[in-house]
Amino acid sequence: MADPVRLSELPGVTLVRELGGGHQSRVFEAVLGPAGRRVVLKVRDADEVDRAVVEARVGAVADLAAVEPMVCRPLPLDGALVRDVAGDDGKARLATCVEHADGTPPDVRRPADAYAMGRALARLHAAMADLGPRAIPAVATLDRVGSPFEGPVQLLHGDVSAGNVRLTPAGLRIFDLDDCGYGPPLFDVANAIYMVLFDHVVSGGQGPATAFEEPFTSGYAEGTGIPVDRGAVDGYVDLRVGALGAWLDDLPSAPAGIRRASPAWRQVLRRFVQGYQPRGR
Known part of the structure; x- marks a missing residue:
């Protein structure tokens, strides 16, 4: 080739x-x-x-x-x-x-797959919390908006989505941690929900985009043993969309994936931001 x-x-x-x-x-x-x-x-x-x-x-x-x-x-x-x-x-x-992870991506429309993703993220966070300090910045969204959060901060995946997970005969595999950074664990939960919401809206998906959330957050809560603060998660989803809008308004400060995107794709991103209804409770 x-x-x-x-x-x-x-x-x-x-x-x-x-x-x-x-x-x-x-x-x-x-x-x-x-x-x-x-x-x-x-x-x-x-x-x-x-x-x-x-x-x-x-x-x-x-x-x-x-x-x-x-x-x-x-x-x-x-x-x-x-x-x-x-x-x-x-x-x-x-x-x-x-x-190489030889398997299939989870189907975010299937409750069992969403639940498995939540359990896996909880397990990943537990392992990441034990790594110790690293010379790595906050995840990009939180770095863009500052640090408007309280509570424990640790290393996060930073880009959790079905595209970065594979279901294999040996179990679930996770990859593409190139954007890992520091932040509150629930930001990773919110970012996974944001990714499903974005794909659903942009692709014109049928049915509620929120169908992923309940089994996913249930799996995460089961894995951590701590109920998920849905209000905090909603706030982080809002923050994620807000950061996207801010980057579109200030391209020199945006990640390369936004800054170097075609005008047509940036217009798609803009329409998503403009049509988003804040979730913060």
Whole structure:
């Protein structure tokens, strides 16, 4: 296959196909080493990220995967968890590699899958709380709006969605922790709900978008042993939508996925923000 970022020049890497990605990165399936291990490679423009933060995040995920088998483990490329690569255009990029999760995404319309996602997030949070301090900032939304929250703060996934989870014969797997950061645990709960709501509205889904929430929050509460404060969750969903609106109004401050999106896609985002009804209780 075409290899515009020269990943196949790395020792032991054989590209299989490009999986996609967004405006922030490109994602490839590959096989690694003589055993042909299936992996996923992610490539980011070096000038769009803080290398020290990328390294801190990948290191944290590696430590997390060592104690929590749900988490797809980062793997070194030519001896490094964060590897410099240069594309055909000469632009500097950073490449990372993780285990491939061979399974199916959960169906957010199925209560059993939503419940399993909630239980898994609770388990993930418990493991992340034990990692200890890292040189990683707050999750992007909270970093954008400051810190209008009280209570415990810990490392979070930062981008929980059905797209970052796989149901496998060996159990549920979680990946794509590239946006992990600090915040209150219920923000991750709210962000997962936000992602379902966004996809539902943008795709013109049928039925209530809230059908995911009850089994998901029930699973999370069951996993933590603590009832979910739905008012706090609603407030964080509002905050998430508000941050999206603020980024659209101030593109230079926005994440690359928004800043580099097409005008047509930013218009879709704008319509979502304008049509959103605040949930805060």
